Amino acid sequence: MRAxxxxxxxxxxxxxxxxxxxxxxxxxxxxxxxxxxxxxxxxQAAHVSFGSENDLYFRTEVPPLQESSSWTGCGWRGERxxxxxxxWSADTLEQVxxxxxxxxxxxxxxxxxxxxxxxxxxxVLANYPYGxxxxxxxxxxxxxxxxxxxxxxxxxxxxxxxxxARPVWVTINIPAGASxxxxxGNIEVLGKGFSRSLTVAVxxxxxxxxxxxxxxxxxxxxxxxxxxxxxxxxxPWSPEHKLLLKKHLQLxxxxxxxxxxxxxxxxxxxxxxxxxxxxxxxxxxxxNGKWKFDYKIFxxxxxxxxxxxxxxxxxxxxxxxxxxxxxxxxxxxGNYITESWPPGSDKFKAYWGPFLDDLKAHLQKKGxxxxxxxxxxxxxxxxxxxxxxxxxxxxxGWKITYAGDWHPELKDMLTDYSYVKxxxxxxxxxxxxxxxxxxxxxxxxxxPPKPNTFLFSPPIEGRWIGWxxxxxxxxxxxxxxYDAWTQDPNRDxxxxxxxAGDCYLVYPGANSGIRFEKLREGISDxxxxxxxxxxxxxSTDRKCKGLLAKLNAxxxxxxxxxxxxEDTLKAQVSxxxxxxxxxxxxxxxxK
Numbered sequence: 106m107r108a109x110x111x112x113x114x115x116x117x118x119x120x121x122x123x124x125x126x127x128x129x130x131x132x133x134x135x136x137x138x139x140x141x142x143x144x145x146x147x148x149q150a151a152h153v154s155f156g157s158e159n160d161l162y163f164r165t166e167v168p169p170l171q172e173s174s175s176w177t178g179c180g181w182r183g184e185r186x187x188x189x190x191x192x193w194s195a196d197t198l199e200q201v202x203x204x205x206x207x208x209x210x211x212x213x214x215x216x217x218x219x220x221x222x223x224x225x226x227x228x229v230l231a232n233y234p235y236g237x238x239x240x241x242x243x244x245x246x247x248x249x250x251x252x253x254x255x256x257x258x259x260x261x262x263x264x265x266x267x268x269x270a271r272p273v274w275v276t277i278n279i280p281a282g283a284s285x286x287x288x289x290g291n292i293e294v295l296g297k298g299f300s301r302s303l304t305v306a307v308x309x310x311x312x313x314x315x316x317x318x319x320x321x322x323x324x325x326x327x328x329x330x331x332x333x334x335x336x337x338x339x340x341p342w343s344p345e346h347k348l349l350l351k352k353h354l355q356l357x358x359x360x361x362x363x364x365x366x367x368x369x370x371x372x373x374x375x376x377x378x379x380x381x382x383x384x385x386x387x388x389x390x391x392x393n394g395k396w397k398f399d400y401k402i403f404x405x406x407x408x409x410x411x412x413x414x415x416x417x418x419x420x421x422x423x424x425x426x427x428x429x430x431x432x433x434x435x436x437x438x439g440n441y442i443t444e445s446w447p448p449g450s451d452k453f454k455a456y457w458g459p460f461l462d463d464l465k466a467h468l469q470k471k472g473x474x475x476x477x478x479x480x481x482x483x484x485x486x487x488x489x490x491x492x493x494x495x496x497x498x499x500x501x502g503w504k505i506t507y508a509g510d511w512h513p514e515l516k517d518m519l520t521d522y523s524y525v526k527x528x529x530x531x532x533x534x535x536x537x538x539x540x541x542x543x544x545x546x547x548x549x550x551x552x553p554p555k556p557n558t559f560l561f562s563p564p565i566e567g568r569w570i571g572w573x574x575x576x577x578x579x580x581x582x583x584x585x586x587y588d589a590w591t592q593d594p595n596r597d598x599x600x601x602x603x604x605a606g607d608c609y610l611v612y613p614g615a616n617s618g619i620r621f622e623k624l625r626e627g628i629s630d631x632x633x634x635x636x637x638x639x640x641x642x643x644s645t646d647r648k649c650k651g652l653l654a655k656l657n658a659x660x661x662x663x664x665x666x667x668x669x670x671e672d673t674l675k676a677q678v679s680x681x682x683x684x685x686x687x688x689x690x691x692x693x694x695x696k
């Protein structure tokens with residue numbers, strides 16, 4: 106299928122990308138000119154400006170910016186702030202590089218420049234245009250291609266080809282020990298034959314954001330550790346593989362990741378990933394008819410994740426794999442046997458009874474039992490109920506997690522319940538579950554089209570996800586997947602079945618991107634709202650009480666949002682941030 110891209114759609118593939126694509130992709134696409142190419146005729150010399158971290162800047166488009174050489178952010182001690190710089194020119198720019206200074210407050214305090222990091226934003230192919238609200242999970246995902254800025258890449262210097270733009274993502278980590286105050290510094294942008302000076306200012310408030318490990322937000326991004334082995338041509342679970350995995354998982358931990366994804370069965374999701382999720386617990390049916398279980402890989406992965414701070418929950422998937430397939434070793438021959446065991450069948454019971462007994466004993470020995478969940482993936486309700494009741498009958502203390510539509514009959518059966526956005530319970534049900542010690546989260550996948558974290562989703566949607574979690578009373582957010590990479594994830598996010606970006610949020614080499622950072626921003630906002638509610642609710646100051654009432658009223662607006670227009674979500678987050686700033690300052694004054 107060849108594709109010709111209309112000239113009124115943002116982000117279309119252009120011929121400048123051809124050297125970066127494999128021959129397969131070169132054959133697949135034809136290339137059009139930029140939207141409004143005449144705009145480049147009015148561009149003079151080199152341009153460098155702060156943009157918005159809530160906007161995307163397309164490679165062959167003149168950035169729609171009123172140029173600004175200064176940026177001001179506001180945050181708590183321990184918070185991460187993001188900004189975006191855009192470089193563009195009608196003529197080629199060579200050797201563009203950045204130099205940061207310390208940020209100082211004029212009173213002898215500083216935020217060291219080592220707390221400022223810069224990443225070039227790379228472009229990745231998506232299969233829908235920017236902001237699309239028409240997403241077909243079963244359509245023809247390769248027929249169209251649109252370049253979307255997302256992937257981060259460290260750099261020393263880079264060139265900017267003529268009539269193109271290059272975004273650079275700026276991250277400022279405010280140290281937890283920073284003194285409150287107003288800090289200023291510079292970012293020098295240098296190149297062959299030009300230089301620009303940008304001013305950065307940060308207002309540090311007298312409030313402390315805990316480290317991500319201590320955040321209460323329950324972030325559950327499903328992992329597939331085999332992708333790193335495949336992508337780097339390594340033997341799975343070799344020392345080299347585990348070394349990369351640790352760095353890869355650290356990115357998740359730094360966003361507050363709470364759940365470790367493990368697999369009791371091989372390929373639980375019907376072989377629909379480019380790299381199959383393998384089983385972590387090997388099951389052998391011995392000659393005497395008894396089962397033997399090997400937890401070597403399971404233990405290694407859990408211990409590795411815990412070593413970087415992901416230690417609140419372990420999910421073991423799943424009693425109902427795709428097509429009910431279970432793979433085990435025949436002890437008599439050493440061969441793998443794959444059979445279909447529907448929930449409630451004799452073979453299902455004959456396996457899952459001994460397995461759950463053995464798993465419980467193993468988890469008790471490791472000290473992990475109280476944080477382990479049996480993961481039941483969405484299936485017809487009769488099968489779901491059969492599996493849940495079987496697990497509960499094995500041991501009433503098992504924690505069970507489930508992701509799917511809201512079903513009233515499951516309300517009190519699940520320790521952890523994640524609803525798909527748009528098919529949720531009323532808010533009072535979440536409050537009831539919380540009072541019983543249960544946790545409730547929500548998720549997005551290939552549905553709904555908005556809000557989401559697709560490559561083509563407006564960045565504000567990722568941040569708004571955290572605001573909605575807070576407003577609706579959720580404990581957190583779930584997403585498949587953290588790293589179910591496509592064939593060439595650094596360059597092409599399109600999948601054989603789903604919208605680009607549905608399968609992964611981070612990139613090979615433990616590289617973040619705009620989508621992941623925006624999601625993290627929303628989680629940070631969630632924590633700040635939680636902390637402010639705790640502090641202001643016990644304050645006797647009338648102004649604090651009034652600001653808290655305004656914030657809570659604003660959250661009701663967020664909870665009731667149905668349109669998900671980009672400008673509306675931007676306004677909701679911006680207005681909420683202003684209330685957070687005011688309440689933060691007032692509480693600091695009244696200490």
